[in-house]
Amino acid sequence: MVETFATAHHEALSYLRGRIISGEYPGGMRINSNEIAAKLGCSRIPIREALRQLEAEGFVTMLPNRGATVAVLTPESVEDLFRIRSSLELLALEYSISRFDESALVELTILKERMDRVRNDPAVWVEHHDRFHQFIARQAGRERLQAEIERIHRAVRPYTLLYVSSGLMVEEPHNNHQMIVDVLRTGNKREVMRVMRSHLEGIMANFIDYLRARESQGHGGKEPLKSKERAVRVKKDKVVA
Amino acid sequence: MVETFATAHHEALSYLRGRIISGEYPGGMRINSNEIAAKLGCSRIPIREALRQLEAEGFVTMLPNRGATVAVLTPESVEDLFRIRSSLELLALEYSISRFDESALVELTILKERMDRVRNDPAVWVEHHDRFHQFIARQAGRERLQAEIERIHRAVRPYTLLYVSSGLMVEEPHNNHQMIVDVLRTGNKREVMRVMRSHLEGIMANFIDYLRARESQGHGGKEPLKSKERAVRVKKDKVVA
DNA sequence: AAGTGTATACTTGCATATAAATATCCTTGA
DNA sequence: TCAAGGATATTTATATGCAAGTATACACTT
Numbered sequence: 001m002v003e004t005f006a007t008a009h010h011e012a013l014s015y016l017r018g019r020i021i022s023g024e025y026p027g028g029m030r031i032n033s034n035e036i037a038a039k040l041g042c043s044r045i046p047i048r049e050a051l052r053q054l055e056a057e058g059f060v061t062m063l064p065n066r067g068a069t070v071a072v073l074t075p076e077s078v079e080d081l082f083r084i085r086s087s088l089e090l091l092a093l094e095y096s097i098s099r100f101d102e103s104a105l106v107e108l109t110i111l112k113e114r115m116d117r118v119r120n121d122p123a124v125w126v127e128h129h130d131r132f133h134q135f136i137a138r139q140a141g142r143e144r145l146q147a148e149i150e151r152i153h154r155a156v157r158p159y160t161l162l163y164v165s166s167g168l169m170v171e172e173p174h175n176n177h178q179m180i181v182d183v184l185r186t187g188n189k190r191e192v193m194r195v196m197r198s199h200l201e202g203i204m205a206n207f208i209d210y211l212r213a214r215e216s217q218g219h220g221g222k223e224p225l226k227s228k229e230r231a232v233r234v235k236k237d238k239v240v241a
Numbered sequence: 242m243v244e245t246f247a248t249a250h251h252e253a254l255s256y257l258r259g260r261i262i263s264g265e266y267p268g269g270m271r272i273n274s275n276e277i278a279a280k281l282g283c284s285r286i287p288i289r290e291a292l293r294q295l296e297a298e299g300f301v302t303m304l305p306n307r308g309a310t311v312a313v314l315t316p317e318s319v320e321d322l323f324r325i326r327s328s329l330e331l332l333a334l335e336y337s338i339s340r341f342d343e344s345a346l347v348e349l350t351i352l353k354e355r356m357d358r359v360r361n362d363p364a365v366w367v368e369h370h371d372r373f374h375q376f377i378a379r380q381a382g383r384e385r386l387q388a389e390i391e392r393i394h395r396a397v398r399p400y401t402l403l404y405v406s407s408g409l410m411v412e413e414p415h416n417n418h419q420m421i422v423d424v425l426r427t428g429n430k431r432e433v434m435r436v437m438r439s440h441l442e443g444i445m446a447n448f449i450d451y452l453r454a455r456e457s458q459g460h461g462g463k464e465p466l467k468s469k470e471r472a473v474r475v476k477k478d479k480v481v482a
Numbered sequence: 483a484a485g486t487g488t489a490t491a492c493t494t495g496c497a498t499a500t501a502a503a504t505a506t507c508c509t510t511g512a
Numbered sequence: 513t514c515a516a517g518g519a520t521a522t523t524t525a526t527a528t529g530c531a532a533g534t535a536t537a538c539a540c541t542t
Binding site: 006007009010045048049050052053054055056057064073076077080081083084087088091142143144145148 | 248250251291295296314318321322325383384385386
């Protein structure tokens with residue numbers, strides 16, 4: 001399925017955001033506008049617009065006259081984002097609990113099974129996992145809240161992916177996601193909140209530990225490109241014709 | 242104090258965001274890139290970049306080939322944003338309570354008094370009010386959380402301003418902000434959370450009522466510019482030389 | 483070897499230009 | 513009177529060009 005875009009700017013935006021979220025463009029990587037323009041077959045103007053948008057979304061860091069680099073989040077920032085995510089999902093859950101009917105539960109179960117089926121492919125698993133949680137949030141029927149939740153999901157995605165891929169993710173003790181489906185079925189609001197809260201907090205603790213350990217091993221320590229430092233040069237494959 | 246900017250893009254961004262947050266450019270207003278470019282004395286390129294950034298921040302709605310308009314938030318969206326704001330401020334408060342020393346309390350008191358002093362100027366009052374809350378959040382020492390809180394503040398600011406200016410704002414029953422300062426001084430975590438929570442919920446209820454009433458009176462009903470509708474033309478002052 | 487200049491090669495920021503898409507207005511026929 | 517069609521005026525999207533800012537590399541000094 002080849003997506004088609006209304007404008008070159010949309011294509012660039014989708015392209016770049018995809019690379020960053022997937023981790024293909026790692027934190028700190030320099031983004032050369034000429035290169036991207038050549039790759040997508042357009043001029044630098046739409047690329048620059050896409051970069052500005054990604055800057056506002058927090059995916060990219062831009063410095064005047066110094067260009068763009070993929071944003072680097074500190075473990076503290078990721079922790080903040082994760083806590084924000086938890087807060088917002090719990091907020092959405094308060095709305096959605098009473099709106100979970102049988103068909104929603106069935107659909108949620110399907111999402112859960114789909115997630116299990118791809119458990120060996122971290123990238124796909126993370127995507128399905130986010131979708132599972134987003135489905136619950138969507139039942140709240142609060143458009144803006146939903147949008148903010150999805151934004152946060154995207155922002156932490158590259159780091160979640162690292163964590164899941166690392167193999168250091170703690171196996172869910174009692175299959176949390178099944179528990180969430182089950183407790184939703186009972187409709188006991190207090191219990192639902194409790195289960196979800198403990199699910200989120202359980203994940204977070206390990207996740208944050210992983211990120212800190214990773215940082216102290218030298219990854220991620222690269223600050224966004226302060227003062228006059230040089231950006232990490234991830235690719236240097238000029239085509240010398 | 243004339244601010245100076247590194248680039249034309251920064252100037253445009255700051256200029257436009259300022260007009261929108263202050264409510265000077267009301268929701269639904271068409272933003273003509275030529276006009277802004279002429280006003281700021283630059284070409285349309287930096288204007289477009291600024292608009293893209295504002296689009297990502299939720300201040301502006303852009304449609305391909307149809308230009309930009311100031312985003313219109315439904316009362317539901319504002320409600321979502323307000324609830325998000327509450328969640329995040331409470332989250333920050335959990336971090337910050339234990340970090341409130343005497344000097345922080347003194348500074349907070351000053352902010353509170355400053356707020357009282359400008360109570361008759363809605364625009365200034367709202368600004369100081371936001372600062373009061375942001376100061377509390379800042380004590381948490383969580384950079385990213387702080388940034389997200391400020392983002393949400395900015396996003397609802399135009400609506401808060403309308404509310405405050407309307408004169409329909411319910412006078413704070415027992416001077417909530419003073420109560421917040423006082424309870425922070427006690428250091429009783431549970432009480433602090435309770436007071437803040439009730440402060441936020443109290444404001445919200447009235448605020449949302451106001452927005453709904455306003456909408457049913459015909460304001461705000463203008464959707465962001467769907468399909469082929471024409472944008473609200475707020476200004477049409479061409480200079481015919 | 484490390485630091486300092488400086489010439490050279492890239493990049494960025496942005497003005498200008500132009501085709502394509504939209505909006506506006508005027509005309510015309512039912 | 514008014515919907516439809518089409519001519520004209522605007523506005524948008526983006527390519528191109530260029531001045532100014534940065535990075536790179538090599539020569540020179542200490």
